Amino acid sequence: AESANMAKSRFLAAASHDLRQPIAAMALLARALSRSKDAEERTILTDALRDSIDQLQKMFGTLMDITALNMAAVKPDMAVFDISGLIKRLEVEFGELTRSKGGDLRVVCRSIPIRSDELLLERVLRNLLTNAVTHAPGSSVLLGVRRWKDFAAIEIYDTGPGIPDDRIPRIFDEFYRGEKNSGAENTGLGLGLSIVRQTVRLLNHDIEVKSCPDRGTMFRIRVPFMAGQQNIFRLEGASSSLNE
Numbered sequence: 001a002e003s004a005n006m007a008k009s010r011f012l013a014a015a016s017h018d019l020r021q022p023i024a025a026m027a028l029l030a031r032a033l034s035r036s037k038d039a040e041e042r043t044i045l046t047d048a049l050r051d052s053i054d055q056l057q058k059m060f061g062t063l064m065d066i067t068a069l070n071m072a073a074v075k076p077d078m079a080v081f082d083i084s085g086l087i088k089r090l091e092v093e094f095g096e097l098t099r100s101k102g103g104d105l106r107v108v109c110r111s112i113p114i115r116s117d118e119l120l121l122e123r124v125l126r127n128l129l130t131n132a133v134t135h136a137p138g139s140s141v142l143l144g145v146r147r148w149k150d151f152a153a154i155e156i157y158d159t160g161p162g163i164p165d166d167r168i169p170r171i172f173d174e175f176y177r178g179e180k181n182s183g184a185e186n187t188g189l190g191l192g193l194s195i196v197r198q199t200v201r202l203l204n205h206d207i208e209v210k211s212c213p214d215r216g217t218m219f220r221i222r223v224p225f226m227a228g229q230q231n232i233f234r235l236e237g238a239s240s241s242l243n244e
Contacts, residue, residue: 022056076117076203080226083145083152084111086122090143094129101137108144113226114152120199121223127196128156128219136160139216151222163211171209172197 029049036042091107098105125143132141142157163171172193200207200221211217 022052025052026056076120078115078117078203080113080115081118082111083114083154083223084109086118086125087143087145090122090125090129093126094133094141094143098133098141101133103133103137103139103141105141105143108142108146110145112145112147112152114223115226116203116205116223120203121205121221124196124199124203124221125154125156127193131193132156132158132160132217136216147225148222150225152225154221154223156219157216159216162213162215162217163209164213165211168209168211 026049029045029052033042033045033049036045087107087109091105095105095107129141129143132139136158139159141159142155144155144157146153146155197207203223205224206222208220208222209217210220
């Protein structure tokens, strides 16, 4: 009970601190917008206000996600599906985002039937890709899927600054954000990787992290490969493939 109360106190303290920032920015921007008479300035202020609103919405969404996971309110809907469709959606979404940050995204995928909850797995991969893009801007990112024994290995590599060995166990802790790298964004709540770990556990998958300072980081998720069902699926529009 004491541990739960301490965790709740840390949760509320961190959340209230981080949520105040976009709210304060919105109040200032709204006040400046009401006084401005210049059309160009009003456009700039409106765009900035919209960005603050988007940031606040993302924060609230993240808080709702972690709360639902902590309360065991999320129940996975396990099914067999082709991983290539999910990977292709992420390629379209994060390809442009990575380029806008000065980096590039490479996707290596083939048609592989897996068993998971597609919506929850997509949330995990989106969190990992967002982490790679925002915390290592300008780096190259690789999203790959390959057969590995009885599993499909979903791997995300980046060429960012990497993580020291002694900090790797802490990166999945709630509200842990580590050191801010040059040019990296630091506007989140530090809950993205905590959500990843809890969701992966919920799905009964495995996650592995390897990193080398100044060279980059790799996250690998092992998902059950559904042998014997590979002929059901057909790969459409794959950009490249990996050998088994």
